[in-house]
Amino acid sequence: STPTPSAPSIPSAPPIRGGGTLTPPAGGASTPSPLPIGGSANGTSYQVIVPSSSTLVQARVRQIASDAFMTTVSGNRVIQAGLFQERDRASQLVAQLSGQGINSQIIEGVRAPAPGASPVTLPGSSPSLLTASQSDYLVVVPDSASNTRDRVNAVEPGAFRTRSNGQSVVQAGRFRDQSLAQQLQQRLSAAGLSAQIIQSASTPVATVPRPSTPSPSGPRPQQGQLTVVLDPGHGGGDPGAVGIGGLREKDINLIISRRIQTALEAQGITVLMTRADDREVELQPRVDFSDRADADIFVSIHANAISMSRPDVNGLETYYYSSGQRLAQTIHDSVLQRTDLRDRGVRTARFYVLVRTSMPAVLVETGFVTGREDAARFRDPQALDAIADAIAAGILQYLNVR
Numbered sequence: 558s559t560p561t562p563s564a565p566s567i568p569s570a571p572p573i574r575g576g577g578t579l580t581p582p583a584g585g586a587s588t589p590s591p592l593p594i595g596g597s598a599n600g601t602s603y604q605v606i607v608p609s610s611s612t613l614v615q616a617r618v619r620q621i622a623s624d625a626f627m628t629t630v631s632g633n634r635v636i637q638a639g640l641f642q643e644r645d646r647a648s649q650l651v652a653q654l655s656g657q658g659i660n661s662q663i664i665e666g667v668r669a670p671a672p673g674a675s676p677v678t679l680p681g682s683s684p685s686l687l688t689a690s691q692s693d694y695l696v697v698v699p700d701s702a703s704n705t706r707d708r709v710n711a712v713e714p715g716a717f718r719t720r721s722n723g724q725s726v727v728q729a730g731r732f733r734d735q736s737l738a739q740q741l742q743q744r745l746s747a748a749g750l751s752a753q754i755i756q757s758a759s760t761p762v763a764t765v766p767r768p769s770t771p772s773p774s775g776p777r778p779q780q781g782q783l784t785v786v787l788d789p790g791h792g793g794g795d796p797g798a799v800g801i802g803g804l805r806e807k808d809i810n811l812i813i814s815r816r817i818q819t820a821l822e823a824q825g826i827t828v829l830m831t832r833a834d835d836r837e838v839e840l841q842p843r844v845d846f847s848d849r850a851d852a853d854i855f856v857s858i859h860a861n862a863i864s865m866s867r868p869d870v871n872g873l874e875t876y877y878y879s880s881g882q883r884l885a886q887t888i889h890d891s892v893l894q895r896t897d898l899r900d901r902g903v904r905t906a907r908f909y910v911l912v913r914t915s916m917p918a919v920l921v922e923t924g925f926v927t928g929r930e931d932a933a934r935f936r937d938p939q940a941l942d943a944i945a946d947a948i949a950a951g952i953l954q955y956l957n958v959r
Contacts, residue, residue, distance in 0.1 A: 603647035605640070618659060699727075738754050786846065787828060788847075801927060806860040815833075818830060820945065859921065867928075872924065873892055873896075873923065874921075881918045889902075
């Protein structure tokens with residue numbers, strides 16, 4: 558599908574992404590079932606964080622909270638282990654982490670007031686704690702139907718699935734300005750969607766070294782020093798588009814990306830994948846991963862979709878936002894020269910991973926899972942290899958690697 562305009566295996570993400578899945582405590586007692594979205598009576602949320610930026614620590618945390626991911630709190634790199642609306646559940650996770658020798662802490666946040674309501678202040682804190690530099694306003698819609706994300710995208714392109722307090726939601730936007738969040742909430746409500754605003758407010762945490770992210774320059778000429786981040790779209794519980802005969806976009810994206818990785822590494826390029834298996838990764842972690850890697854370029858791989866009643870729509874589309882125009886055109890031309898895909902053009906789009914990345918970035922829609930021609934191509938391993946090899950050739954051409 559056209560990705561959520563804009564989730565890696567080594568991420569950092571918006572602090573309000575969903576809570577970790579709790580491992581049942583010793584003795585077989587199960588963890589409490591999560592509250593529905595908006596279930597906390599006082600509107601307070603509890604974020605469990607581990608003050609570390611180590612991927613080894615993250616791996617240990619994930620043994621207890623499988624959804625743990627890297628994020629930034631008050632300018633510090635930390636691991637978010639969970640997000641809850643009951644302090645007892647957050648405390649339970651802290652105890653489990655402590656039992657494994659992992660130090661963690663709880664940060665309180667509050668659900669933002671409805672439009673026109675008085676601002677909510679954290680219990681025991683002053684309103685000054687909720688400054689623009691410390692607060693984000695997330696607009697979410699409970700993911701209660703199979704077409705919820707499509708409906709949200711019709712109002713605000715760029716929506717994506719995530720989790721909050723263990724519940725699946727569609728995140729429509731993230732703002733520093735509360736009024737902008739309220740405007741989007743009103744637009745979604747006018748479309749018959751139950752939109753909510755969650756405010757995330759953080760208090761300072763222990764100092765954690767934050768890796769610097771140098772501003773990328775053009776591709777470095779020395780072979781072996783070039784780094785490419787490949788971003789197979791969707792994954793895990795998010796299949797992306799589902800097309801003719803049950804074709805799943807997430808599977809196509811990963812197959813093509815792995816082939817590209819092999820081709821680039823054979824030419825001495827360092828290739829990093831935002832996901833190397835079938836897991837769901839949010840958009841911001843994908844962006845943060847590429848920034849931390851100081852990648853030369855970012856290439857997101859997707860498959861497109863339209864109504865199942867339009868099998869006549871087929872072809873290649875390549876998107877960029879700003880600095881990726883030459884990269885997009887080079888890859889697009891390479892694929893058209895080496896395959897029989899139809900040409901649907903190079904376009905600009907405000908896809909999340911294109912807008913937020915700091916290096917030349919493109920998003921390649923390798924065909925339509927709902928298209929008669931493209932669906933047949935996606936079922937042919939040799940055709941998939943040809944698409945991947947053509948993308949790889951375009952990347953090498955852009956990087957001046959022969």
